[in-house]
Amino acid sequence: MSLKHLVVVVPGIGGSNLVDGKERRVWGHDLGALAMAPFRAEELAIDNPLVPAGLLRVSGALPWTGVASYGRLIAKLKRRLQLSNDDVSAVGPQGVLNPAASLVEFGYDFRQPMADSAGRLRAVINSVRGNRRVIVVGHSMGGLVARWWWGVLGGHRVCDGLVTVGTPHRGAPKALDWLVNGVSLGLGPVGAASRHLLTDASQVLQGWPSVYELLPRYRVIKSEAGILYPHEWEGAGDWFRDRAGVAYRTHLELETACVAATEESPQSAFMAFYATGHGTLSSAFVDRDGRLRVSKDDPDWFDTKGWKGGDGTVPSLSATPVERESVNERTWSPEHHLAMADSDRAVAYVAQFEQDGKGNVRGGSDEDEAWIGLDYDVVRVETSTALGLRLNGAEVDDGVVPQVILKAEPGDGGDRPADAMRLEVAQTADGGWEAGLPGLPPGSYRFTVSLDHVPGVDRVETSSLIGVVEA
The missing domain is CATH 2.60.40.10 (Immunoglobulins)
Known part of the structure; x- marks a missing residue:
């Protein structure tokens, strides 16, 4: 059944297949296949040209973290929206495989800046939209890509709903830890022991512009010099501060554009799904030896309104944009970060746009259940x-x-x-x-x-x- 809207799914970091110039998969799985590709960190270096080819259908594990799969989300959207297989299409190296599809899976090169990925998202949407209005669902970093398309690139003019799920709109201290200390398997002695084993992965991540754009947009580091933004901490090298500063200014540009877009297109709905209560890196401090330490303690220099923790990756205080303050633009969801990729609540929210009336397309922030x-x-x-x-x-x-x-x-x-x-x-x-x-x-x-x-x-x-x- 065709929809009156075009629905586009934008995955998080690691959620897209990437292939090289010979269409050999470097990360992910073949379209239609299930086995994950062997991972070699050096092949994901930023100077190695890669092309996106669809979304991950099965969960994967990079050498340092789990990544979400989107097969469950696509299946739930198909059932809820009563779509056939022909109504769903991936974006391959040559573009949308079925331009008439109602549900499009937008894969992108998750190493690149969100502005680059959003530009490609705009080109894909413009190539298949026709006269349809658009609903975009972005999980994790995909929500930042979608928000750049919506605010900076004018997507708000054709968008009825922008839905972000577990998106670090104000950043995530996990990215700060990865970039400054190197990737590791958690905190404590096990994490410290694993860092030297993951040196190659750390060096690769330090070259990805996208990871700097995941740095906290709030003052996150407690030090003798005060409470600092990442780019203000002098304990990091110039290489880090320069790139972190660029990422910070990118977020300021995004927020300014979104304010203007909201004024121009107030009918374009926004909804952020967030979680609380899961152990989540939320703050950082400089120890007596001058080393940066990340912590799962909520930053006590903010009023977090009782939103303890987050979804395990994104602190709850980061899951809504700076420019969005209405309780009707955020909805709590109980899942952990990876499981939020196929949140039943987000699927139900998207389905409301296909109903005749949209008076109930709204949310709330209260956690009213166990x-x-x-x-x-x-x-x-x-x-x-x-x-x-x-x-x-x-x-x-x-x-x-x-x-x-x-x-x-x-x-x-x-x-x-x-x-x-x-x-x-x-x-x-x-x-x-x-x-x-x-x-x-x-x-x-x-x-x-x-x-x-x-x-x-x-x-x-x-x-x-x-x-x-x-x-």
Whole structure:
């Protein structure tokens, strides 16, 4: 069934397939295939020309972090909007494979500046839109690309709805940690030990303009000199401060353009989906030795309005743009960052635009239900660790313990266990729980957490992805 709108999905960092000049996949999987390409960091260096070729259909794991897949999101949109396979098309190296499609999967070179990717997004939309109005759904960094198209490039004039899901509109301290300290597998001794094993990946990331645009747009570093923006910290080298300064000014340009666009096109709806309650890098400080440390503590120099933590990657205070203050332009969602890529709430919101009346196309910021917060990092292969769990919005009796089931994601390759496994769970002193994760082969795994006997709702459940990497 054709839609009256053109719906475009823009993925996050790592969510697009990339191929070289010979159409050999360097990152991702072949269109229609499921096995992930072997990863070699040097092939993703910024000076190696690559071309986007569709979205990831299965979850993947870079050597230092998990990346979302978009097969579930596309499937949910198809069901909700009653679309056939012919109504969905990817953007390949030669353009949109089916220009008449109602749902377009926009892949892009996630190494490049958002302005470059947004320019390509504009060209794709203009080539297939015809007389249709547009709905754009951007996950994570894809929301920044979409917002640049909307505000700077004039997309607001043809857009009925811009939907961002887990987007770091004000940046993410994880990017600060990667660029200054190098990529690692989490915090603490394990993270420190992994940094020297990931030197190649760190050097590659330092060349990506896109990662600098993910730096916190807010004062994030606590130091003897005061509370600083990343580009103001003199402890970093000139190479970092210069690039961080360019990224900061890019965000100022984006915000100015979006203010003007909102005034010109007030009928163009905006909605940011965000999460709270998950362990999320949110602040940074300079230790007595002059080294930068990132922390999952909320910055105490801001009023975070009770929005503790974030979605595991994006702090809740970053998930809405500076120029957007209305509670009707943000909606809470309970998922962890990777699982938000196919958020049921975002899918339902998009579907509202195909209804005859749009009076209910709005949101709210109150977390009005119980949900399970998660705290975990990428795991090194064959290394035992723990998943942190916490019930938010309700309380249960002592002794009530959640059930955690882990299963390998299909199609990710590798010699991984085929059967689901139940993890051992123990209560912690602070009222949460820890689920013991055994040493596992590399790849992507989905875990489901369910908790019974929760007052008012009886059962609370959540699901997310974790990457096990070789480092």
